Amino acid sequence: MANLVRVSSxxxxxxxxxxxxxIMREEGYVEVQAIGASALNQAIKAAxxxxxxxxxxxxxxxxxxxxxxxxIDDTERTAVHxxxxxxxxxxxxxxxxxxxx
Amino acid sequence: MANLVRVSSxxxxxxxxxxxxxIMREEGYVEVQAIGASALNQAIKAAxxxxxxxxxxxxxxxxxxxxxxxxIDDTERTAVHxxxxxxxxxxxxxxxxxxxx
Numbered sequence: 001m002a003n004l005v006r007v008s009s010x011x012x013x014x015x016x017x018x019x020x021x022x023i024m025r026e027e028g029y030v031e032v033q034a035i036g037a038s039a040l041n042q043a044i045k046a047a048x049x050x051x052x053x054x055x056x057x058x059x060x061x062x063x064x065x066x067x068x069x070x071x072i073d074d075t076e077r078t079a080v081h082x083x084x085x086x087x088x089x090x091x092x093x094x095x096x097x098x099x100x101x
Numbered sequence: 102m103a104n105l106v107r108v109s110s111x112x113x114x115x116x117x118x119x120x121x122x123x124i125m126r127e128e129g130y131v132e133v134q135a136i137g138a139s140a141l142n143q144a145i146k147a148a149x150x151x152x153x154x155x156x157x158x159x160x161x162x163x164x165x166x167x168x169x170x171x172x173i174d175d176t177e178r179t180a181v182h183x184x185x186x187x188x189x190x191x192x193x194x195x196x197x198x199x200x201x202x
Contacts, residue, residue: 002194002195002196027195028195029194029195037138037139037141037142038138040138040141040142040145041138041141041142044141044145044166044181045181047166048166048167048168048181051165051166051167060165061165062163062164062165062186062188062192063163063164063165063166064152064161064162064163064164064188064192065145065148065149065152065164066149066152067149080145080146080149083194085163085192085194087163087165088189088191088192090189091163091165091186091189093103093130093184093186094103094128094129094130095103
């Protein structure tokens with residue numbers, strides 16, 4: 001079972017970023033779950049900040065988002081689930097490829 | 102210059118998803134910009150919906166988020182910039198790797 005970081009609208013982005021960066025350093029993979037627009041905002045900001053933390057270690061990340069259904073207090077809620085992978089070095093933007101050519 | 106899709110809080114997720122999917126099919130790369138929590142929510146939901154559209158073509162995507170500063174009405178705003186790449190087939194979650202082994 002992969003590590004799951006649950007992010008709420010009250011979560012501090014930098015604290016979540018630290019958690020994401022720590023797990024990425026150890027495991028190279030982490031999953032983040034957010035329910036609602038402001039929780040998702042915190043989650044994406046956290047992943048963006050984590051990229052800065054990880055850059056010192058020469059690590060970068062990519063996000064694959066998906067929807068999932070979770071039960072909260074007997075109510076079905078749609079969560080956004082972010083699978084965070086180590087970014088392959090082969091992954092470069094088209095402009096970067098042109099600049100390198 | 103890569104295609105830039107600007108998403109606002111009023112953007113319809115499915116319309117943005119269609120735009121993302123269309124550009125990904127043609128170019129394999131697109132950039133999305135969102136300012137504020139609800140715009141970012143729409144942008145991430147759109148990218149998630151676009152994964153469903155692209156699955157029919159055997160294409161998947163990954164997101165690399167970054168912050169950028171944009172000027173709106175002479176005011177500096179922090180935007181979240183999503184670079185969307187075609188997902189390399191080599192990118193698999195640790196559990197998926199274990200299942201395949």
